[in-house]
Amino acid sequence: MDNTHRKLLIVWHSRTGAARQMAEAAQRGAQDIARELDAMGRFEARLVRAAQTGAEDLLQADGYIFCAPENLGSLSGEMKEFFDRCYYGVLDRLNGRPYGLLVAAGSDGQGAVRQTQKICTGWRLEQVAPPRIVLTHAQTPQAIAAPKEIGPEDRAHCHELGGTLAALLL
Numbered sequence: 671m672d673n674t675h676r677k678l679l680i681v682w683h684s685r686t687g688a689a690r691q692m693a694e695a696a697q698r699g700a701q702d703i704a705r706e707l708d709a710m711g712r713f714e715a716r717l718v719r720a721a722q723t724g725a726e727d728l729l730q731a732d733g734y735i736f737c738a739p740e741n742l743g744s745l746s747g748e749m750k751e752f753f754d755r756c757y758y759g760v761l762d763r764l765n766g767r768p769y770g771l772l773v774a775a776g777s778d779g780q781g782a783v784r785q786t787q788k789i790c791t792g793w794r795l796e797q798v799a800p801p802r803i804v805l806t807h808a809q810t811p812q813a814i815a816a817p818k819e820i821g822p823e824d825r826a827h828c829h830e831l832g833g834t835l836a837a838l839l840l
């Protein structure tokens with residue numbers, strides 16, 4: 671590809687740490703691929719919390735990873751609020767850009783995946799890898815409130831997704 675600067679935007683929300691670690695692993699994966707391709711000088715993998723992300727951030731990026739927990743069968747409130755806040759401001763202006771999806775969940779995650787896919791279909795984004803759900807197996811109120819630590823295999827899958835997006839953009 672040409673020498674244009676490429677930007678991957680990783681938008682995340684996390685309450686107890688799992689989705690944050692997933693987003694960080696994806697960022698490292700993207701940076702590792704950029705390093706391998708000797709493209710660090712023309713690539714940026716930016717990690718931004720959903721509450722701090724706006725329409726301008728979306729418009730300025732070339733590709734996306736969305737990473738959030740499933741809560742009550744759908745996307746966590748902060749992540750949904752980000753989509754609600756930005757949706758119409760960028761509609762028809764992101765068409766064809768690639769995205770990947772990471773969901774942290776206690777035991778399911780499918781509701782959050784379906785909901786995010788519908789939103790991204792509305793934005794005409796192109797899903798370039800299967801969504802990854804990381805299960806934390808938190809089911810009791812105590813387990814749900816506890817800080818999470820994702821395992822090396824899950825971390826590796828998120829790292830790989832970041833690498834896939836970077837390779838596509840570079």
Ligand SMILES: Cc1cc2nc3c(=O)[nH]c(=O)nc-3n(C[C@H](O)[C@H](O)[C@H](O)COP(=O)(O)O)c2cc1C
Nearest residue numbers: 684685686687688689739741742743775776777778
């Ligand atoms: C209010 C609330 C609702 C939840 N609902 C679901 C759910 O519907 N499905 C599920 O699999 N996990 C559910 N969970 C579990 C979280 O997805 C899980 O704890 C995950 O690790 C949270 O990600 P985080 O560590 O990045 O905050 C819920 C957690 C909370 C706090």
